[in-house]
Amino acid sequence: MLNKERKKGKKSNGMFPAKISKTAQQSIPYKRIYDDHNTNGGIIEVKDGVFSKSYYISDASFSDIGEVEQDRILTSFEKTLKTFDTDISYQITINARNIDKEKYNKMILLEYKDDEDEYNKLRSEHNQILLDKMKEGKNNIKLEKYLTINVESKNIEEALVKFENIENDLHIKFKRINTEGLKPLSIAERLEILHDIYNLGKEDNFDINYDPVEIRKNGLTSKDVIGPTFLDFSDRKKSQIGDNYVQVLFLRKIPSSIAGDLMNHLSSIPGNMLLSVHYDAQAQEKAVSFASNQVTAIGGEVVKQQRKLTHSGAMPDLISPKLATERQDAEDMLDGLQNQDKRLFKVTLVAAIFAPTEKKLNELVAQIQSKAKERIMALEVLTGMQEPGLVAALPLGLNPIPIYQVMTSDVASAIQPFSTIEVKSKNGFYYGQNAISKNLIIYNRSEELNQNGFILGSPGSGKSFIAKEEMYQVFLKMDNAQIFVLDPEQEYTILAKELNGQVFSIEPGGENYINPLDLDITKDKDGDPVAQKIDYIISLIERMLGGRSELSGYAKSAIDRALTDLYQPYIADLNKRGITIDRAICPTLKDLYNVLNARKEAEARNLAANIRIYCTGTLNLFAHHTNINIDKKMIVYDTSHILASNLQELGMQICLNDIWTRMVANRKREVRTWFYVDEAHLFLKMPSSAAYLSMVWKRARKWWGTPTFITQNVGDLLRSAEGNDILSTSDFAIMLNQAPLNKAALSEMFKISEDQQDYFSNVGSGEGLLFLQKSILPFFNHFPENTKLYKILSTKPKDAELIEKPSEMEDE
Ligand SMILES: Nc1ncnc2c1ncn2[C@@H]1O[C@H](COP(=O)(O)OP(=O)(O)O)[C@@H](O)[C@H]1O
Ligand SMILES: [Mg+2]
Structure with missing residues (x-):
């Protein structure tokens, strides 16, 4: 390579x-x-x-x-x-x-960038660590x-x-x-x-x-x-x-x-x-005759020695150990060739x-x-x-x-060439060290055909930490890249601030709005973008209704009709202007509610009433035109404020959909989209949102997306069909410390040998197994704590405090 x-x-x-x-x-x-x-x-x-x-x-x-x-x-x-x-x-x-x-x-x-870039200090620290x-x-x-x-x-x-x-x-x-x-x-x-x-x-x-x-x-x-x-x-x-x-x-x-x-x-x-x-x-016949000649020759030698021994009055069995081994070896060889298919x-x-x-x-x-x-x-x-x-x-x-x-x-066969997998690709990122050779692991996911990845590990094993390590390297190294994070636990805000990124807090009564109805009409061989959008909105509404059962056929077709009507003038307008999306005029949930509510049929009005709270009521945070302006290289959607009821799942889904829309636009301007879904098991609770996530995984590559799925709930993941889909369509994985049950399940699924299993159970933060293109590599990533980067990456409260005081840092 x-x-x-x-x-x-x-x-x-x-x-x-x-x-x-x-x-x-x-x-x-x-x-x-x-x-x-x-x-x-x-x-x-x-x-x-x-x-x-x-x-x-x-x-x-x-x-x-x-x-x-x-x-x-x-x-x-x-x-x-x-x-x-x-x-x-x-x-x-x-x-x-x-x-x-x-x-x-x-x-x-x-590589250092010119003076305009204020990140050379971080680059220099990273380089020194390496x-x-x-x-x-x-x-x-x-x-x-x-x-x-x-x-x-x-x-x-x-x-x-x-x-x-x-x-x-x-x-x-x-x-x-x-x-x-x-x-x-x-x-x-x-x-x-x-x-x-x-x-x-x-x-x-x-x-x-x-x-x-x-x-x-x-x-x-x-x-x-x-x-x-x-x-x-x-x-x-x-x-x-x-x-x-x-x-x-x-x-x-x-x-x-x-x-x-x-x-x-x-x-x-x-x-x-x-x-x-x-x-x-x-050739086998030649080999056999060679080996039997050998046996005969050594046999002759043995007889000679035995004679000598008898002459000198010693026991004839006492032939020299060297000759005895040689005789044994020759006999074994002949036996191996004749009887053991050697x-x-x-x-x-x-x-x-x-x-x-x-x-x-x-x-x-x-x-x-x-x-x-x-x-x-x-x-x-x-x-x-x-x-x-x-x-x-x-x-x-x-x-x-x-x-x-x-x-x-x-x-x-003992003279064989295999030793250990060393990974070094140009333009790669540092992921840690090979646990055996201690050599650096330098790898670039985005140059591989399949860029999907996941990070699994018990709480505190270092999942978010290593994800952040990748993010800052993407940030410092890649010019045409944008990084998105779905962050339900406020773990990425420090990094985003440090990298001059944007953090959008998603909360009722907040200021940031994302409109799930935003539609980019860029054509895609896999299907009509409007039909895909409608499917997605249906799954969202199912989620709003508690997600216990699917919507009735009638309800689905009512939504379908309403959305088709709403999108018609929008699409006509886009076509006239020769663009594929305009967030300022795209229909919203409120519009959908109004259309459904205006229908004569009781069932449509009933449906409208059931989703009213999300459209015009107190939880209407997703019923406005999108007002967030994304122009930075790193974007974090902070969903930590909507833990209530099913809002968090809904919010995560809406944010992921927003990333999808932005990824499609990024592809057109040749920008690669790296996106991370932390606590991703939140998607697996409901079949429809799991299906959505698995769709995103299957199709991200086409739009130059590099997605990473992060979770500690390995059990949930393995139990869900979509979870299995995601695992099996990923060629990149970091498996950090695992609880015993998960270790067993993952080992079976990924054919991890018993000896390799030792590398991802009972291990410290940042230690585990790396899966690159289906090969398994034990690794460790011990990030030095006395660095500014560590403080940016760590989520331990005491580390975060340190960063609040920049003057202290400079003096170090
Ligand atoms: N590779 C690492 N090197 C050094 N310390 C680490 C590493 N990974 C994690 N840690 C420490 O462990 C803490 C917990 O890691 P974190 O990534 O938040 O865990 P997880 O997301 O798996 O729950 C971090 O805040 C950091 O202090
Ligand atoms: Mg975490």
């Missing part, structure tokens, strides 16, 4: 690289490249008739889940390995890269993981057919582990990876808009574009590539069982490296370490070697084979070194 982001910034500078030397050309191990075929990935012909394709493997949780889940992943990976063909090469590569600190900071920190948190993780290392497959074919067409057959199956197999499966790399992406390996420290020179035709016209080849300026393989133990030293190591010794995080463990050194594993699947692999693991100085190189090599030792393994320098070693490390599927370990599929 990061790779893609980084490239976007690169612009063509119209310059072409110089031709690289013939020797450097020859050291780049491929013949020719093919442009992306139907955009389904780039193919490189690495040798005549050998075609190579690479896939990006997105990560999955491994280190942060318990043994049961880890076993599941290893079993899935073993199943994947078992589908590997004997005449195809498979390679998995971890590409670990140091990220330039400045660039990284630029990606995650808030810089402090960064010290706890390894944020300056970026890991990318690839699968590379090589097939032999007569020509590219035949190769493409082969790839198609293999990749569908593999995609499904990987999807079971990482939910995203495999993503083919384009030819430009593959060339960029190679370029960045050969030109460490000069990554910016690669032009992603690279056009092979243009390059050829200039008498150059792709190798001129990606190659290093200088290559030297004369030293038997290390090489020089451009400005860097490189040393390639191989795995020589391996114990009979391996912990499942080997690749992750080895790649965690703080430097640039390529860690590549080649899995060479062996497969045999020749596995080659190489690590190429890159560093700008020899001293640094030696340090890094010592570090990775000691990492291997911790796991009773040996990583050794490939003396005299540095050049083929580097070829084996590059993500080109080639393995020219004749060194391998023989292992069965169950053991080989």
